Amino acid sequence: MAGKRDVLGDKVLVLNRHYQAIQITTVQRAICHLVKGTAKVITPDWTTHSLEEWIEACRFYHNGNGRLIRSPSLSFLAPDAIYLVSFDRLPRIEVVFSRANLLVRDGYTCQYCGKSVKNPKDRTIDHVLPRSRGGKTTWENVVLCCRKCNLKKGDRTPEEAGMLLRKTPKAPPWESIFMEDFPEEKKEVWRQFLSFAGLFKD
Ligand SMILES: [Zn+2]
Numbered sequence: 001m002a003g004k005r006d007v008l009g010d011k012v013l014v015l016n017r018h019y020q021a022i023q024i025t026t027v028q029r030a031i032c033h034l035v036k037g038t039a040k041v042i043t044p045d046w047t048t049h050s051l052e053e054w055i056e057a058c059r060f061y062h063n064g065n066g067r068l069i070r071s072p073s074l075s076f077l078a079p080d081a082i083y084l085v086s087f088d089r090l091p092r093i094e095v096v097f098s099r100a101n102l103l104v105r106d107g108y109t110c111q112y113c114g115k116s117v118k119n120p121k122d123r124t125i126d127h128v129l130p131r132s133r134g135g136k137t138t139w140e141n142v143v144l145c146c147r148k149c150n151l152k153k154g155d156r157t158p159e160e161a162g163m164l165l166r167k168t169p170k171a172p173p174w175e176s177i178f179m180e181d182f183p184e185e186k187k188e189v190w191r192q193f194l195s196f197a198g199l200f201k202d
Helices: 004-009 027-036 051-057 099-105 147-153 174-180 184-196
Strands: 011-015 021-026 039-042 068-070 075-077 081-084 123-127 142-146
Touching: 004 027, 004 068, 011 027, 011 184, 021 027, 021 184, 027 039, 027 051, 027 081, 039 051, 051 075, 099 142, 099 174, 123 147, 142 147
Parallel strands: 011 081
Antiparallel strands: 011 021, 039 081, 068 075, 123 142
16 A cells, blocks of 8 residues: 555654653564554654554544554554653663764764864764773773864873863763654654653753
8 A cells, every 4th residue: 555664664762651752663673562462652742552442543533644544444544752661771871982973972073173074085083091091992082183283293192282172081972872863854743751850851
């Protein structure tokens, strides 16, 4: 059926049992949870529905996209959000070190001169304590850096080079990385849930 694949791949917000937003999944995975009974649909008015209840409610309810999931025997709207009925944890607090996450943490700016380094050609990563002197590739020792500052600093520490870091590098809070991945078009639909979790910043 036309569009079905799109609907199944659409984004669904996942809340834990305390209604804290913890993850983004696809409609397809959300349906698996609903079928297994490990999750319920949650609507912006905080009403929760098991799959059976949701199918029934869909006869009256319209979500943002109003897109239908259809099989020969039943049809229901793709949920915007689900909550996991017995999962009460928050995501892993530690954010994995990666180049992509580093770009987000450092706001695509050189941590020495503050210049924007959105263009990959303009940027590199700098080991605050140089690798040649035992510096590790960790959140605490790596910053985003423009080519010019990197050249200037060379094989020295910032102190030795007379350069100042704009802030002390450390692991970013998981929420900042989580929010970076958010599909813009869903922010409005999910606003309520994100605000509740303290994640939505206007
Ligand atoms: Zn710079």
